[in-house]
Amino acid sequence: MDHQLWTYIIAITLLTLTPGVDTLVVVRNASRGGWGDGAVTSLGVCSGLFVHATASAIGISIILLQSALAFSLLKFAGAGYLIWLGFSSLRKTIARKSHASNEILASKTESFHLHRSFREGFLSNVLNPKTIIFYMAFLPQFIDPSHSALHQSLQLAGFHFAIAMVWQCLLALLVIKAKDWLNNSKIGVFFEWLSGSILILLGLKLAINR
Numbered sequence: 732m733d734h735q736l737w738t739y740i741i742a743i744t745l746l747t748l749t750p751g752v753d754t755l756v757v758v759r760n761a762s763r764g765g766w767g768d769g770a771v772t773s774l775g776v777c778s779g780l781f782v783h784a785t786a787s788a789i790g791i792s793i794i795l796l797q798s799a800l801a802f803s804l805l806k807f808a809g810a811g812y813l814i815w816l817g818f819s820s821l822r823k824t825i826a827r828k829s830h831a832s833n834e835i836l837a838s839k840t841e842s843f844h845l846h847r848s849f850r851e852g853f854l855s856n857v858l859n860p861k862t863i864i865f866y867m868a869f870l871p872q873f874i875d876p877s878h879s880a881l882h883q884s885l886q887l888a889g890f891h892f893a894i895a896m897v898w899q900c901l902l903a904l905l906v907i908k909a910k911d912w913l914n915n916s917k918i919g920v921f922f923e924w925l926s927g928s929i930l931i932l933l934g935l936k937l938a939i940n941r
Contacts, residue, residue, distance in 0.1 A: 739873045740890055746865075747895045752813060752933055754902065756855045759820060759926045761903035764843035769903025771845055775852025776899065777892040782857050783866040784888035788881040793867070806860045806938065813934030816851065820927025 753776045761769025856862060866884075874883050 735873055736890075739887060740894070742869075743887075743891050744894050747891070747898050752859060752930075753852070753856055753895070754899065755926060755929060755933075756816065756852060757899045758902055758906055759816075759923075759930075760848055760851065761906040762923075764848070766900075766903050766907045767845075768843045768848050769906060770900050771843075771848040772852035773896055773899035773903065775849040775854075776856045777852075777895045778849075779853050779856030779862070780866075780888045780891050780895070781885060783862050784870065784884040785881065786863060787866040787870050788884040806940075808858050810934040810938035812854055812858050813930050816855070817927045817930030817932075817934060820923045820930065 757769050757772050757776065760772040870884055870887055873887060874880050
């Protein structure tokens, strides 16, 4: 493994460990439906990386960055999706507060739906224009112009996929280990309120950023 690839792996690992929207969605879903919910959400998130790598390699990202309309549509779609996820969490918070039996609610885990978890993770990543900009600016530094840009971009995304999957699945496992703490009525309500509020704020920030 050459020095340049090690540089990429170190940089992408540090980026992955930095909390962001993807991390928040994985933790939120793990607390909702268990480790499987968080792991499949992570699979959706990480699968989106290949979309960005492909877009970066074939030049779609350049078109998006040069077209104000295309970029704005993508930006607002991503912002709207984050806000929708946030309101979903807040809605559950209201439901928990109005529930008559806190003991029953605290022991309840929402059913896990594979397609829903994958979709939420995938869309939260693919609809984030900041990821497109990052891949557009970051990946070319590690691309050898004498070889296929698409092949190299997908290979680099594969390393990112593996690192992010391991980290996010570990986070989901930590959430399960802390299940009793999170399932405390007041703490559970606060966690869902906090995650919902942060998702809404991130969505609004994404929408108003230029």
